[in-house]
Amino acid sequence: MAYHSLIDRISPVLRRPGFWIILALMALITIPHYNSGLQHPAFLSQLITDLHITRHTFERILYLAPIIWAGYIFGWRGSLFFSMVAVACMVPHVVIFSNPPLQAAFEIGAVIIIGNVITLLFVSMRRERQYRTRFEEIQQDLKVSEERYRSLFEQAIDGIWIHDLEGNFLSANKATAKMIDCRREDLYRKNVKDFLSEESLALANRIRSRLLNNEPVEQPYEQRVLRSDGSVAYIQLATSVVLDKGKPVGFQHIARDITEQKVMNENLRFYLKQATMAQEEERKRISHELHDETIQALVVLSRQLDAMALNDGLSEETKRHLEELWQQTDSILQGVRRLSQDLRPAAIDRLGLLPAVQWLASEVTNHSKIATKVDIVGEEHRLPEEVAIALFRIIQEALRNIWRHSGATSAEITLEFTMDRTKITIHDNGRGFVIAGKVGELAKQGKLGLVGMQERAQLIGGTISVESGPSQGTTITVEAPG
Amino acid sequence: MGKIKILIADDHAVVRDGTRQILEHEADMDVVAEAADGAEAIKLAGSSKPDVAIIDIAMPNVDGIEATRQIKSLYPTIAVLILSAYDDDQFIFSLLEAGAAGYLLKSVRGRELIDAVRQVYAGESVLHPAIARKVLNRFVPPSGKAPGQKSAEMLSDREIEVLKLATRGLSNQEIADELCLSLRTVQAHLGHIFNKLQVSSRTEAVVRALKEGWVTLEDIP
Numbered sequence: 001m002a003y004h005s006l007i008d009r010i011s012p013v014l015r016r017p018g019f020w021i022i023l024a025l026m027a028l029i030t031i032p033h034y035n036s037g038l039q040h041p042a043f044l045s046q047l048i049t050d051l052h053i054t055r056h057t058f059e060r061i062l063y064l065a066p067i068i069w070a071g072y073i074f075g076w077r078g079s080l081f082f083s084m085v086a087v088a089c090m091v092p093h094v095v096i097f098s099n100p101p102l103q104a105a106f107e108i109g110a111v112i113i114i115g116n117v118i119t120l121l122f123v124s125m126r127r128e129r130q131y132r133t134r135f136e137e138i139q140q141d142l143k144v145s146e147e148r149y150r151s152l153f154e155q156a157i158d159g160i161w162i163h164d165l166e167g168n169f170l171s172a173n174k175a176t177a178k179m180i181d182c183r184r185e186d187l188y189r190k191n192v193k194d195f196l197s198e199e200s201l202a203l204a205n206r207i208r209s210r211l212l213n214n215e216p217v218e219q220p221y222e223q224r225v226l227r228s229d230g231s232v233a234y235i236q237l238a239t240s241v242v243l244d245k246g247k248p249v250g251f252q253h254i255a256r257d258i259t260e261q262k263v264m265n266e267n268l269r270f271y272l273k274q275a276t277m278a279q280e281e282e283r284k285r286i287s288h289e290l291h292d293e294t295i296q297a298l299v300v301l302s303r304q305l306d307a308m309a310l311n312d313g314l315s316e317e318t319k320r321h322l323e324e325l326w327q328q329t330d331s332i333l334q335g336v337r338r339l340s341q342d343l344r345p346a347a348i349d350r351l352g353l354l355p356a357v358q359w360l361a362s363e364v365t366n367h368s369k370i371a372t373k374v375d376i377v378g379e380e381h382r383l384p385e386e387v388a389i390a391l392f393r394i395i396q397e398a399l400r401n402i403w404r405h406s407g408a409t410s411a412e413i414t415l416e417f418t419m420d421r422t423k424i425t426i427h428d429n430g431r432g433f434v435i436a437g438k439v440g441e442l443a444k445q446g447k448l449g450l451v452g453m454q455e456r457a458q459l460i461g462g463t464i465s466v467e468s469g470p471s472q473g474t475t476i477t478v479e480a481p482g
Numbered sequence: 483m484g485k486i487k488i489l490i491a492d493d494h495a496v497v498r499d500g501t502r503q504i505l506e507h508e509a510d511m512d513v514v515a516e517a518a519d520g521a522e523a524i525k526l527a528g529s530s531k532p533d534v535a536i537i538d539i540a541m542p543n544v545d546g547i548e549a550t551r552q553i554k555s556l557y558p559t560i561a562v563l564i565l566s567a568y569d570d571d572q573f574i575f576s577l578l579e580a581g582a583a584g585y586l587l588k589s590v591r592g593r594e595l596i597d598a599v600r601q602v603y604a605g606e607s608v609l610h611p612a613i614a615r616k617v618l619n620r621f622v623p624p625s626g627k628a629p630g631q632k633s634a635e636m637l638s639d640r641e642i643e644v645l646k647l648a649t650r651g652l653s654n655q656e657i658a659d660e661l662c663l664s665l666r667t668v669q670a671h672l673g674h675i676f677n678k679l680q681v682s683s684r685t686e687a688v689v690r691a692l693k694e695g696w697v698t699l700e701d702i703p
Contacts, residue, residue, distance in 0.1 A: 291540060291567060292494075292540065295567045295588075296494045296496070296497050296567070296588075297496075298589075299497055299500075299567065299588045299589055300496050300497060300500055302589050303500045303504070303592065304500075306591050306592050307503070307504070307592060310592070326591075329589075330589050333589050337567065337568075337569065341570070345570070346539075346540070346568050346570070346573075347570055347572045347573065350539065350540075350545055350547060350573070351547070351572055351573070351576055355570075355572035355573075355575075355576065356572070358571075358572055359570050359571070359572050362571065
């Protein structure tokens with residue numbers, strides 16, 4: 001491995017022409033060094049004479065050239081390598097030509113040292129030049145990125161602001177100013193407290209302390225903001241800690257104004273509430289109409305048929321015919337009664353939620369193979385009509401889901417009454433399902449029944465939760481005031 | 483023997499008329515009052531002193547359930563027969579709890595209605611055995627309550643026996659045969675039971691017995 005890596009490192013050097021040129025230069029110096037018969041060019045001989053040095057000394061000095069050159073091209077490793085080559089070329093000369101050894105050693109040493117020192121100078125100069133260029137590049141990059149951030153910060157549709165640990169504004173963009181309806185110049189003299197209600201401030205403090213303690217925070221979250229003009233804005237925001245040398249110095253927030261969306265949602269919910277109420281009202285009206293008018297009329301009709309059949313002097317055939325008519329009337333009557341019950345069970349208006357749920361459970365038990373049981377905890381009390389009907393519809397929908405999809409063999413409905421709350425649990429032993437992360441996604445999955453239940457629960461100020469998993473059955477829990 | 487005095491309460495005049503016509507054909511029956519709602523029924527129950535009150539459930543002002551409850555508490559001797567278009571068990575249960583002696587659907591044939599009036603007047607039960615069974619299931623006392631405790635002070639062993647057989651839906655004659663007693667003795671026992679329990683019909687007595695736990699599931703075949 002080491003062998004290979006050495007080859008790998010050296011081979012690119014061997015491929016460079018400079019290496020071979022320097023080696024050739026080395027040879028060019030070495031040949032006259034060992035052959036005294038070869039004469040140096042005239043100008044060099046003159047130079048040697050003028051400098052009062054021997055030819056050997058001059059030739060040794062010449063070795064500086066390849067060493068420095070190598071240093072220039074290959075750095076200190078190159079100069080060290082060629083220094084060794086130079087030493088290898090020079091030492092035999094000292095022995096062969098029996099130069100004064102001390103002087104020779106001194107000269108060789110000087111050549112090597114000077115050559116390498118010059119190389120080092122080269123290297124360090126080059127490195128410094130590189131550093132300077134790089135620094136300038138980085139500075140340029142930083143400037144660009146700073147400008148980019150600035151423009152992003154300024155142009156952002158979302159409000160972005162930074163405040164210190166005490167909540168004093170340090171920086172805020174245009175969108176922030178617009179969002180809380182406050183001029184930016186004024187903003188820097190203000191504290192976030194000025195824009196938060198007590199409740200909102202408590203939430204903000206809670207989130208900040210969680211962030212500082214590195215605890216998980218669900219982001220983005222919603223916050224209620226008091227604008228300068230006194231109106232309320234709803235924002236959705238994400239918060240992060242601003243660090244300086246690893247120490248927290250403030251918080252950065254990115255927020256979006258969702259007031260309009262919120263108002264729209266509220267309108268939608270209001271509309272939904274109205275529509276649901278209207279639907280219930282309509283069902284109630286039709287159901288009562290069927291009971292009060294149609295059924296009564298059928299009762300009268302059936303009695304008249306019954307009375308007629310009792311008359312003496314009727315033929316057997318007429319009597320049989322009247323009996324058939326009575327049977328038909330009775331079956332129409334039962335059909336209308338069922339329709340009226342399906343629209344709105346009379347029990348919920350006359351007896352309350354529990355009997356209505358008991359009726360529902362017995363219907364499910366009779367018509368499906370699901371043994372449905374109703375348990376009651378606490379003392380039943382009458383609930384406001386809209387609460388009772390909403391809870392009834394939720395249970396009805398839950399049982400419908402169990403019947404249609406769960407494959408369950410038993411279901412259990414528990415009604416828990418406390419002073420001011422009603423809690424209902426619907427559990428089945430069916431196959432269950434994988435719950436989507438958010439209720440909003442249920443609609444996409446085609447679980448519209450659950451969405452409807454959720455809506456009904458919200459309409460009466462209640463909550464609903466679903467627990468399920470493959471082959472675990474499903475438990476739906478509804479809690480409502482009343 | 484005087485005529486059976488009857489009060490009819492129904493908010494539908496046509497239905498009310500129909501009911502009255504059916505009953506007035508009978509020589510031993512007399513419709514003494516007609517009410518169009520629950521409140522009027524309670525008032526007339528006091529003024530015209532009927533023996534039997536035939537009451538509808540769905541009525542304006544005071545509904546049939548509340549009217550039954552009030553009539554039974556004000557005039558315990560009036561036997562209430564419910565004549566309703568609803569057929570849910572839940573109504574039957576609450577009306578029996580309110581003190582009704584019988585429960586019939588409005589679409590019942592005239593003959594059956596007449597029989598039912600005579601039966602509740604005689605203090606007998608007008609409950610279909612299937613309904614009686616459901617009623618029992620509902621009134622089974624919460625476990626842990628010692629049954630028979632209160633009855634021991636109130637009813638004699640013989641009376642309990644009669645009551646158990648009544649719970650099974652047996653007629654007076656059948657009870658007499660079962661216990662080797664005369665019809666008169668059985669009637670006398672039932673009279674004592676009604677007095678002691680302060681009820682006016684077998685249905686009420688049975689409901690009480692079930693609620694108190696004097697009669698249990700094993701007593702009904």
